[in-house]
Amino acid sequence: MTTLSISDLTFSWPDGTPVLEGVGAAFGAGHIGLVGGNGAGKSTLLRLIAGELRPLRGSITVSGAIGYLRQDLGLASGLRVDAVLGIAEIRKSLHRIESGSADEGDFDRVGNAWDVEERAIALLGRLGLPYVADSPEQLDRTMETLSGGETVLLGLVAELLAEPDVLLLDEPTNNLDQHARQRLYEVVAQFSGTVLTVSHDRDLLERMDAIAELRRGELRLFGGNFGVYEQIIEAEQEAARAAVRDARSDMRKQAKELVDTRVKLDRRQRYGRKMAENKREPKIVMGLRKRAAEVSAGKLRNNHIEKLDTAKEQLQQAEESLREDREIRVDLPGTRLYPGQDVIELDEVRLSCGPVVSLRVTGPERIALTGRNGVGKTTLLRRIAEEPPKVPWRVLAQRLDIFDERRSVFDNVAAMAPHASAEQIRAQLARFLFRGAAADLTARALSGGERLRAALAMLLLADPAPRLLLLDEPTNNLDLPSLDHLTQALASFEGALIVVSHDARFLDEIGVTRRLELTPAGVTE
Structure with a gap:
């Protein structure tokens, strides 16, 4: 019903x-x-x-x-x-x-x-x-x-x-x-x-x-x-990829045959001109032969042009059936941390929500911070940022409230990277799918997924580049292709990560090295 x-x-x-x-x-x-x-x-x-x-x-x-x-x-x-x-x-x-x-x-x-x-x-x-x-x-x-x-x-x-x-x-x-x-x-x-x-x-x-x-x-x-x-989608895409391969092969074949045909016609024209120069046939016969050759050549040429146009059209149709879902292409800064390098050190710090926390982070550790809703995970990230850490850092807030809502995406990012040129900023924003006029949208006009992409751009393009990323539920509002790409990007990051996330698959895929649980009593491994 x-x-x-x-x-x-x-x-x-x-x-x-x-x-x-x-x-x-x-x-x-x-x-x-x-x-x-x-x-x-x-x-x-x-x-x-x-x-x-x-x-x-x-x-x-x-x-x-x-x-x-x-x-x-x-x-x-x-x-x-x-x-x-x-x-x-x-x-x-x-x-x-x-x-x-x-x-x-x-x-x-x-x-x-x-x-x-x-x-x-x-x-x-x-x-x-x-x-x-x-x-x-x-x-x-x-x-x-x-x-x-x-x-x-x-x-x-x-x-x-x-x-x-x-x-x-x-x-x-x-x-x-x-x-x-x-x-x-x-x-x-x-x-x-x-x-x-x-x-x-x-x-x-x-x-x-x-x-x-x-x-x-x-x-x-x-x-x-x-x-x-x-x-179902993968089966359709495999068929679409095969159709694209066949269409490209046919287009190359038709293009080659058109070139071969033009070469043959050029040879005929040269032969006809040579015969006319030598006057080996009566003028009226040569005229009739020339007109017949021109008609035949035109039909042959048009036939191959039509076949090539058809092949191009079939290739376009096949390519349109391919999925080219736009993905954010995040180039995380190449800022390496070395094993043993001090990043964070908290010694029995009491959070406003109650827990007393001791935490030391060294080198390029990848830490998943978990715990029940309301226990204070976001509060702990804020406290880490207040200490502050011993390396350049950036935090991505859960509510994505880091924007000047009246300013454009471009202006918000430019404020975080004052030494970058406008061309450099726009080139980088294109990697976050803010191309052309999209970079000039005001923050208040962005959708949920767009806000997260813009926030990532502000965080990752900042000057100086971060060696510590504090991420609070970074996968919220990302579509599945973008989630996959973000996972790959974070997996290749050479700095330290502290990630609050409840997506177990995501945490596994970014190669978490430590898992910490925040409880009312503090942090446990």
Whole structure:
């Protein structure tokens, strides 16, 4: 039974930039992973379905209520937990009823939701939020007291409390530790309606019933999980590569035959001129022979030109079927650290969130910093930066708040590299996919993936180049091709890395040499 259908959906941004063109799809109950490159329009499609944006053309039909977990929920600082959950007014009415000061409106507002506090706390507990202590007072906390992972889980609880029929999730596992991810996987798996999930979390995508790919403004649906999707794409790409090889071979053959034909025709023309000069045949016969030769030569030449044009067209079609997904090409600075070189030394430093930490880092160590959401991993990175480290360093903040929002990408990077020329900066930005006018976009106009690429550019192109990178969830918002390339780049970096990440596969692929867990008692190996 179809619960979500899209027909001829077309959308462009106000400046005319096209995003979707004639997209159509139908989804029933089940879990669908939505994939595609950064900027393909995945988050835009969710916003259209949720009604936050209006399409230029087409229609969206939803059977039932929609729940929408946004990617930028963490920006709503100052709100209380119960306000995010959408139960603040109901709680106020409940408390007035309990104190005997209620009016008729309070009973109308509560309706059948007499157990809303208990349901909210139960859901928070199922998702493993560490601050839940079976106390309604926890619902009075404000957003700035929560970690990034806690914020995501809180947003999911808010949507589930509304009991939607269609659940839209935009990068739901961003900032979640491995324990919280497992809880989220379990809770989402129990949702019986339609789930449409934008994610680069390969483990989550493996749990999907189908994969929808958004590419070049079109939506294509694949049955099966992400592994099945990858197999289908690889088989198609192998066939496309073979078609390109055949088309190039045919084009070379047709080009050679055209050259050979022109050589033969040139020889005939020289022979004809020689015969005319020697006057070995009557003039009228030579004239007829010349005209016939010209007609024949023209047909032959045109025939080979047409074959060459056809071969070129076939090659173009074959090349268009090849996937050339844009990837960031990060050239990390060649700043080597030597074994034994001092980088960081913390001796029983108390973090503001409680733990007492001792930590020494020497040489090009690669350290994975893990721990439960809210334990203080981001706080520890900040404290390391405050000491400061004994080598040039840069930190990539989880919230990507390092920009002057009013300035362009180019200007933000130039401020970090004052000795670089404009040409050098633009050449480097092109490696981060900010080519031409894209480098002149203001920071506030960037999408989530673009913000991360711009932040990486600011960090890595800074002067002096960093020998220590402090990375807080660096894979958030990266599409899968960019994630693969970032992994390769970090794997070749010769400085020290301290990486907060809950992506176990990513940590393995960058060659982590030490794994530290931050707990309320401190740091353990």
